[in-house]
Every structure is written in C-alpha cells, then in structure tokens.
Amino acid sequence: MENMEMHSGITPPKGIWWKPAPAQERRWVIISFIWCLILFAMMPLWHFKGGQNPAGVRTKVTPADFEARVDKFIKDYQIGEDQGIPVVQPPAGSDVYIAGRMWEWSPVLKLKKGVEYTIHLSSLDVNHGFSLYPARLNFQVVPGYDYGLKMVPDQMGIFNIICNEFCGINHHNMVGKIIVEE
C-alpha cells in the first residue's frame, strides 16, 4: 500500500505531485465551477429578460459638436430657468441631451413618467459621473463619447444628478436636476 504523506506549502514536494484531488476538494471545485457558470449566465440572460442594461446607443463625438447639439436642444425646448440653468421640456420619447462640464449639469429636464427617452450623456471637458439620485442609476460620462441611454422614468418627483467621478476642486458642487411629472 502506498505510504501516504502530507506536507506544508514551505516544503518542496518530492516525486510526482500531479495526483487526483481528494473527494471533498474535487466536489468543492465542481460546485464552485457551476456557480461561476451561473454568474456568467445571469448577464446575457438579463440582457434578454431584464430591464436594466448599460448597452445604450454609443457614438463618438467631439466636445464642440456635443455642445452644439445641447445648445440646439435647449433652444428648441426651453421652458424656463432654475438656479441659472435652462429648464427644458422635450417631447415625449425624444432624444434628450445633457452635458457635464466643470462643474455643472445642463440643462435641467422635465420628463413624463412612463415614457422612454434616449438620454445622451457626454462631457465637455474631463470625466464626470452621472449618478441619478434616488433612482440609483450610475454611468461614466466621458469627453469624446456620446452615451445614449434609453431610460424610462417610473416615478414622479425630483431627481438629482450627482457627479461621482472626481473632476476638480468643485466636484462636490456639481449637481443637476431631472423633474418627472405625470
């Protein structure tokens, strides 16, 4: 009968150590592997069955061009002003544009509950973080990239856009607003 031995991780193993694993260990590896497959499978599954995905409509855009699009959007649909920032009420289901810049989100939006809008996010200068509170949506806002996310506001109320990517000394004062009505 083979003489069984066990050794610590500090000891050089002699002879052939490429041996089958003990049953308990093998079982755990198999269970872990199945769990890892489940972890993977949830992601494509949610793309087909779930309602929240970061896919979006993604294009490249220069900051200057994006600023022009935002300005046109404001000009077309502005209905007022809030704290010096234009308030815009776009038609239901349309393309909406928000620019992040040091240190402001513009414009303020007035949206309808239950309607899907394509909200285009980009930065006019450095990285910013779009964090919609209390809706718990978080996306990276990158200069040079237009992130068009199809969103459906499901609650009425006032939501704020907190910047959660460090963008300079006034980063913590960069707050925007989205109003959702019936």
Add this chain to the structure above:
Amino acid sequence: MSNIINLFRTCPVTGLKVDKNAENLIKVNAVVAVVFLLFGVIAAIGILLTRWQIFHLLSPEMYYRFVTFHGLDMLIFFIIFFEMAILYFAGPVLLNSRLPAPGLGWLSFVLMVAGSLLVNVMVYLGKADVMFTSYPPLKADPLYYLGIILFAVGALIVCILFLASLVIAKKNKTYEGSIPLVVFGALTACIIAIITLIHGALIFIPTLLWSMDLMPMDAEVYRLMFWALGHSSQQINVAAMVSVWYLLAGLTVGGVVLNEKISRIAFVLYILFISMASAHHLLVDPGWGPAWKIWNTSYAMYLAVLASMIHGFTVPAGIEMGQRLRGFKSGLFEWLSKAPWSDPGFSGMMISLVVFGFMGGITGVTIGTEQINIITHNTMRVPGHFHTTVVGGTALAFMSVSYYVFPLIFKKRVAFWGMAKLQPYFFGFGIAIMGMGMTFLGTMGVPRRHWDSTFSQSPFQPAFPDTMNLFQAVMGIGGLLAAAGALMFITIAVVTVFFGTPVTENSFKNGESGIPQGALKLPAQSYSGANVEQVHKEGARGTVVLVFVFLVCFVLYYFVNWKLLSSIWKVG
C-alpha cells in the same frame, strides 16, 4: 572561497540557508514599505474625519489631495515595496539559494525610492491633484508620471532577479523535488507583476508624453490601459496574499497542502485570466458594447473567481488537516478552538482569510456584474469592496507574516508583544466594520471621492436619508479602529527593527517572549504514516461547513442585488 562561506547563515528554526544579500534587501524593502504605510494611515485618518461629516476636518483641496496620497502610498508604494521583500524571501531564502547580482537589487531599490519620493513630492506640491487613477483630461505635472515610471522599472528589475534566483537554485540543486507551493505562488505573483508593469509602461509613457503636450490622449483608451495595469496589480496582491497564507499556515500550525495539482492550477488561473478582470472597471462606460463587457468581465467562466474559491477552501482545509494531524481532531471545530489565536501570525491570517472571502470576494463579484454595476459604479460601495479585499485581506496578511519576519530575518524579539497579540483584531475588525459602513452608504447612493454629502454649496440639494449619518459613524468608527491597528503595527515594527532585543539561538530554545509560537517550536512540516491515512479519510469536515456557509452568503447577496437592480428605472 571565504566569500562564499560568509554569504549564507543557517536559520536556527527552519534550517534554511539564508543568503545575507537577500536578507538585507528584504529588510530595506520591508522598512520602506512600513514608512509608506505610515504616510497612508495619516492620510486615511484625515479622509475618515472628513467624510464623517460631523467632523468635516479637511478643506476640499486638502481632502482631494489626501485621497490622492492615500491611494498612491497604500495601493502602490506600501504594498509593492512589501512584495519586493516577499520576492527576495520566497526566491533565494526559501530555496536555500543565493541571490544573483545583488547590486542590481540595490539599484532597483534606489530607483523605486526615487520614483516614490518624486511622486509624493509632486502630490504634496499640488501638482498632481488627479487621484491615483489620474484619468485624462485631468493632467498632472510630467514629473509625476516620470516618478511612477521610475518606480515601475525598479520593481520590474526585482521581478527578473527573482526569476534568475529560481534558475540558479534549480541549476545548483539547492532543493530536492519541485519548488514549494509558497514559492510557486510567489512566482505567479511575479509573472503577473511583469505583465502588469509592461501594461504600466504601455500607458504611462504615452501619458507622460501627453502631459508634455507631445501627443493626444483618448479618455477611454487611457481608462482601458490604466485598468489593465490597475486591476492586474491587484491580482499580484491576491497571489502574494494567498502565498503568504500558505506560508503562515505552515509556520503557525503545520498546515498542509491538500493537493499540489489543484492549488497550483488555481495560481495559474490567476495568471491566465487577470487582464479580463480589468473590464469590470468599464462596465458603465460608453466606449464598449455589452458583448465586450460580458466576455471580458468573465471570460465566460469567471475562472479567476474560481481560483479564489479554490484557495478559499484549500487554505483553511490545509490548516484543519494540519491541526487534525497534530491531534486536534475532536468534533467539527476543535482545530479552530484549539488553534493559536494569541499568535498574531495565526490570528491575522485567519481574519484576513474571512474578511477577504466573505466581504471582499462576495461584494466584488457582485458589483463587477455588468448590469449590477449600474447601481454601484462610483458609489461608496466601491471603496467598501476594495478595502475589504486589499486592506482586510492583503495588508493584514502582510502584517501577520511580519511577526515571523521580525525574529527570523531581523533577528529581533517583537516589541510590545502584548499589544502585538491584539493588533490583528483591531485592524481586521476595524476594516470589516468600516467596509460595512461604506457599503451601506454606497447602497444609499453616496458618492466616493466626494467632499460634501450634504451638497451645501450646490445649486440643488439631494437629500440622503438620516441613516446616512449613522453609517458615516459606522465607517468612521471602524476606520479609526483600523487606523489604530495600523499605528500599533507601525509602532511595533519600528521599535522592533531599530530598538528591539536581539534574538539568539537560545532565545528560541528558552521560549522568550516576543517570539511567536511557530518560531519557538516549528510545527512538523511533513507527515506520514497510518495517522495520515485516517485523517485524510475523514477530510476537512469543519472547512466543508464553513465554505457551505460562505456559498449561501454569496448566493443570497448576489441575488438580492439583482432584485435591487430590477426595482430601478428601465434603462438600456
């Protein structure tokens, strides 16, 4: 001839032949590591007392600067200097072999010190207020990027010296059989480090040129290449931590390797699947589509996660088997209840295992899921996760192994031995509590790297619920406990190394205080005979229960987060 005789000394505890050049390099790298740990802890206290908003200690400018300092000094300088010490130990010392070209080791040490000082000075002068991530278009002074490059080059040289020492050990047959598992783990860390540092050059050299206005830089390309460096460097920390766990298991309780094949495959999985982990930093970025994101964050099988789950079983199971082989085999958990919990090398290892696995691992895999990331990106859930992995896990493991390094390499009795026995508990529990506070804050939506959670000067005031104050306090108290634990460790380290009572061969025999129990009487490192058959047949029954509990926690936490995600706005 006499040169060669004087090159080595023989360790009275392990019998290993210790190359004195390697030993000196271990010492200087470990000492400098602790210096940066101190800088990082001071920064941590400032940050904690600012985010805990009843204190709001620092000004915005100082807060943001402290966050940059803290990230660099902890995540890069403290940890990598310590890992250099580990490489010098795991190569030459564990293999009874000599360190080739020690002069190169000293050159790289100088490069690393110069680079780290340059970086710190630039941050101190306010010329690098960019966070340790330094995302363009945020721009630092070119000397900042140069400092990082110098540091990386130095570290790369040490990695190559480690590989050379393995070659020499093999050639001179300084050990019989294959390299021990601990050395294999260190080799894994070294290979990942070389890949990481090459990624680092690929991103920091262009960034340096961009900072001098010599070339353009795309913000998304930078983020991709930075995180290829950034996350891979965390995998170095994981591989090093797991190697230290196996080392401490052997030193403290004679813990065994259940199966060399499985443990080594798990290490290799780290190497093969690291780059992919980097994609989880980019899950809600506009630069890539879902197919890229899903594939790269998992390579379809989450194989690096599998590797960690494997070690999560084999390390405690090996400890359990070692204890059972030594006679602690009654019931399911005598191996734990009769374990040396007053040995800080043992207690720190166990706490780091639990905090890393239960808190760090579970939160990390969850928030690194493509869609769940929508509710977590850049909230306080992110630092909640990574403090439980790299601090509660890796840093605590490094502190624990230091208690053996002091008597065995520095040949000094550990100062303040009573305090040393408590230190891992302060630090480990402190980080766990702080991590919990941070995670709850993040679940509320509180942003990371942010000076004012009340938005007092903003055009609009989002109002977090009052429980935010409660969890800021939880974070603050946990953090201060951990900072106290870190300062205890630093005090012990400095006094031990520079003023400690020297250890002689008799110190071990006489059981003097300030020497951990595994060094006083090294447990058996190998077992054979009928006893082994019996214990092997019974297996690691206690660990099986513990990993089952772990799996249940994992499954629950993971699916609770999907439920949370399903309740937010539809977005696609």
